[in-house]
Amino acid sequence: xxxxxxxxxAAALAELTPEERKRSAVYLDxxxxxxxSTVEIDRKPVPVRFDTLVVFVDREPQSNWGHACRYLxxxxxxxxxxxxxASYPPFLRGASQTLRLIWKGEDVPVWTLAVHQ
Numbered sequence: 001x002x003x004x005x006x007x008x009x010a011a012a013l014a015e016l017t018p019e020e021r022k023r024s025a026v027y028l029d030x031x032x033x034x035x036x037s038t039v040e041i042d043r044k045p046v047p048v049r050f051d052t053l054v055v056f057v058d059r060e061p062q063s064n065w066g067h068a069c070r071y072l073x074x075x076x077x078x079x080x081x082x083x084x085x086a087s088y089p090p091f092l093r094g095a096s097q098t099l100r101l102i103w104k105g106e107d108v109p110v111w112t113l114a115v116h117q
Contacts (some may be wrong), residue, residue: 002051002076005030009102011079012055012072016103025061025113026103029054029096032076041071042086051076055102056090061112089114 003011009028016026033052038045055072066087073082091099091114101113 003074003079005053007079008053008055008074008076011074011081013103015072015081015083016057020057020059020105021103022105023059023107024103024105025058025101025108027056027058027090027099027114028102029056029090029099031096031098033073039073040090041084042088046073046084048073050078050080054090056099058089058114061108 005028012026012028016024020026030053033039033048033054035048035050038047039052039054040046052073052075055074057070057072059069060067069086069089071084071086073084074080090096099114104110104113
């Protein structure tokens with residue numbers, strides 16, 4: 001049975017370091033990336049072997065363009081996670097309609113958020 005969005009969110013937040021919890025904005029793209037397709041990370045296609053949800057951890061939300069960030073690919077059925085270091089956010093060309101803010105660290109100003117929720 002597939003994990004719920006709430007379970008995916010909890011799994012993603014459990015992966016945050018103490019520093020990320022304090023200083024990061026974390027987004028979940030609720031659109032499922034189907035097995036056999038690809039997801040673009042740092043402008044490169046990354047193959048996806050299982051139905052997956054993508055989490056973006058913006059470690060420097062006050063910075064523009066390239067900066068320290070990472071992606072979590074979370075397998076929908078099992079919750080298995082793959083962490084990928086990166087330099088670019090998924091919303092360089094505009095935010096996805098399915099992108100949701102799931103965490104805002106205490107040091108993150110509201111004006112820096114890509115999605116206001």
